[in-house]
Amino acid sequence: MASTQRPILCQKITAMLQGKSFSIGDRLPGERRLAEMFKTSRNTVREALCNLESMGYLEIREKSGCYLKNKEGCISWEMLRKRKSIEASRQLVETLYLVVPGLVRTETLRLSPADITELETATSRLGEAIVNFDLSMISRVYISFFRSLAEVSNNGYLILLLKELELAAKNLEHAGTGLSEVQIDSLFAYHVELFNALKTGQPEQAEKLAKYCLQTFSQMVLPDS
Amino acid sequence: MASTQRPILCQKITAMLQGKSFSIGDRLPGERRLAEMFKTSRNTVREALCNLESMGYLEIREKSGCYLKNKEGCISWEMLRKRKSIEASRQLVETLYLVVPGLVRTETLRLSPADITELETATSRLGEAIVNFDLSMISRVYISFFRSLAEVSNNGYLILLLKELELAAKNLEHAGTGLSEVQIDSLFAYHVELFNALKTGQPEQAEKLAKYCLQTFSQMVLPDS
Incomplete structure (x- = not known):
């Protein structure tokens, strides 16, 4: 069952990404760091990052990390x-x-x-x-x-x-x-x-x-x- | 249940459309005429035309008829x-x-x-x-x-x-x-x-x-x- 904190965390992360300190292509802080920043578990962070990937904000590269792809979020075939x-x-x-x-x-x-x-x-x-x-x-x-x-x-x-x-x-x-x-x-x-x-x-x-x-x-x- | 003649009729119609006598935008013969041409029922013709619309060959305009859209057939979102x-x-x-x-x-x-x-x-x-x-x-x-x-x-x-x-x-x-x-x-x-x-x-x-x-x-x- 998905965490109930996930949608709220998604909103917080997108708000952060839409700020001036992030540009397209930037690498996001790691899961552990994000969990500390938003006072939540790494599992919740991981779920939220998957959501944001599906919504077109991020690209998750296995064994490398998450990268900002689109500040508005979009998703295409x-x-x-x-x-x-x-x-x-x-x-x-x-x-x-x-x-x-x-x-x-x-x-x-x-x-x-x-x-x-x-x-x-x-x-x-x-x-x-x-x-x-x-x-x-x-x-x-x-x-x-x-x-x-x-x-x-x-x-x-x-x-x-x-x-x-x-x-x-x-x-x-x-x-x-x-x-x-x-x-x-x-x-x-x-x-x-x-x-x-x-x-x-x-x-x-x-x-x-x-x-x-x-x-x-x-x-x-x-x-x- | 769909007619077993339908796929064969689809092939015959596309072969006809790919010939030189049809250009993009041309109106196809009516259902009755197609049924006579291919010696089949109007129901089978109607089913085949629906198939060909889905496959991107035709455009069906209600109350007007069928128009050739694409000789290769394609389909896109x-x-x-x-x-x-x-x-x-x-x-x-x-x-x-x-x-x-x-x-x-x-x-x-x-x-x-x-x-x-x-x-x-x-x-x-x-x-x-x-x-x-x-x-x-x-x-x-x-x-x-x-x-x-x-x-x-x-x-x-x-x-x-x-x-x-x-x-x-x-x-x-x-x-x-x-x-x-x-x-x-x-x-x-x-x-x-x-x-x-x-x-x-x-x-x-x-x-x-x-x-x-x-x-x-x-x-x-x-x-x-």
């Missing part, structure tokens, strides 16, 4: 595509969790033979990426499968959202268990089962398998999940 | 913001259905007192829009409530997605029941109940109310829903 933090990976996975199971459920019964062929191709591309043992490529190909589904849905918002996630996946920092044999086997096995559920028109089964797939994916790219 | 068709409204509502209930469920227990205040302000803005009897404003304010929730989630993708939906809502064509007294009363009543469930930290209740809210919203803006 362009910016999201370039992020490289674990926090960015977490948001990507969270968004997939929110969108994919419902998308799978609603599209299962709308698939034409041509759509099935398209999804079959996407599934074999995933197989190739797995053989090449390339985690960044696996992530992209994996998301592109669901982008193909979004294209079936004919919903412009979902098509573009999945496309953005696919572009962002290129830069993912992977901090999860990575590519152990077991992970790969279960990711691909669930994925093939998902494809079969889609092909044979079983919406509930497809939705359930999509959730399993996402869990395995999440374990690969995120720590402690 | 910018383009989605400017659409005015009932199909665009349908996609907007569908996306809200897919994203909002889950967002409400996960954020309920993460709300700080400052977040609650922000959502309370958004709720009273909705009340004002209702008093002004302005359907376009109601749609925008309504979506902005969920954008505020996305900001709590600190998830850049969801923040921007909801922002895009909010921008698109400005242009919504409303073809639903519109603003009858009963509609307005139930929209606002459900919304206040949703706010209370969020405030008192009841995730399941909040998720259920969010679905009711969306149903009422959908009836206002879409035909036959």
